[in-house]
Amino acid sequence: VRQTARGRRPGTPDTREEILAAARELFAASGFGATSMRSIAAQAGVDPSLVHHYFDSKADLFFAALQVRVDPRVALRPVVEAGPDGAGERLLRVLLAVWGDETSRTPLLGLVRGALEPDGATLVRDALFGLVLGPVGQGLGIDQPERRMTLVASQLAGIILLRYVVEAPPMVAMTDEQILASYAPTIQRYLTGPLPD
């Protein structure tokens, strides 16, 4: 029987799901940065140690709560490890692989739509910059990583929007190779090209 009382109690088979539900609620309300493991435990009515038992870090909990099956930190590791040369094309290849696969695209679409609600913007700002773009920029060791990754993000976001959300016919008609050939030079320039003052 599902336990509904909010007092502290030991873990049950439902505990993990309840922690995830509490996390989704708090992340959506307050964003990633302002939500603590402790506040999620309180919301779920469990001891904080139980949250740490199920999830190694707040980032792990975040991605699990979003039900995104691809952990961007894992997917992006090869992009970072091979260094800045050609990173634009490698980054695009990850995007095309993740968004081209229906099992990862569906939850991501929900995430993107939610992000565009007034309340969701905080969450995405935090998640996108704190957990995806920031680490990539720093991992690549490029100068002005935040500014460069913002430029990169703006182009990647536009591709995602037109190809997978709005499904603009000319964008859908382009092959992956045409996407790569069209956009990799742009992304690479944002990563390692000249920056205006």
Added chain:
Amino acid sequence: VRQTARGRRPGTPDTREEILAAARELFAASGFGATSMRSIAAQAGVDPSLVHHYFDSKADLFFAALQVRVDPRVALRPVVEAGPDGAGERLLRVLLAVWGDETSRTPLLGLVRGALEPDGATLVRDALFGLVLGPVGQGLGIDQPERRMTLVASQLAGIILLRYVVEAPPMVAMTDEQILASYAPTIQRYLTGPLPD
């Protein structure tokens, strides 16, 4: 007293507003292309001649219905008339002017958010490509205008998304001149640079 019956009747002070409400409903449900002036008249319960009396064209009615105070066809005319050289920068300047002005930004934000709903995508696809990007590409006389304007749209959409919808701090912190210097070369390359096969 507001007339609520749906039979055909002559114009009243409310007629224009009722036509706009009917237009918003049908454009949102069926998209721009599949909605006719005649169907909007039927939905509003007025004679089609009244719709033509208030609005010269379906595009006029569309922009009025969206309550976007800036008609993109007018705003973009200088971009087109000066030809392809420097069109990337001029296009960005229009974007920055329109989105930088709160009276035009607010209705546009509603439009963008609505566009990302599953039902709204059709509307935006039609409006964006049929009424904004298509005429610009053709007006500039560039080769493969649809493909080039799609590339342009993907970058402009990403800028709008990060700067005005999600309000990503590094993007908000950039000055208009930094935006221009960062993105104009990209837009120009999409407009007039080499295209992959």
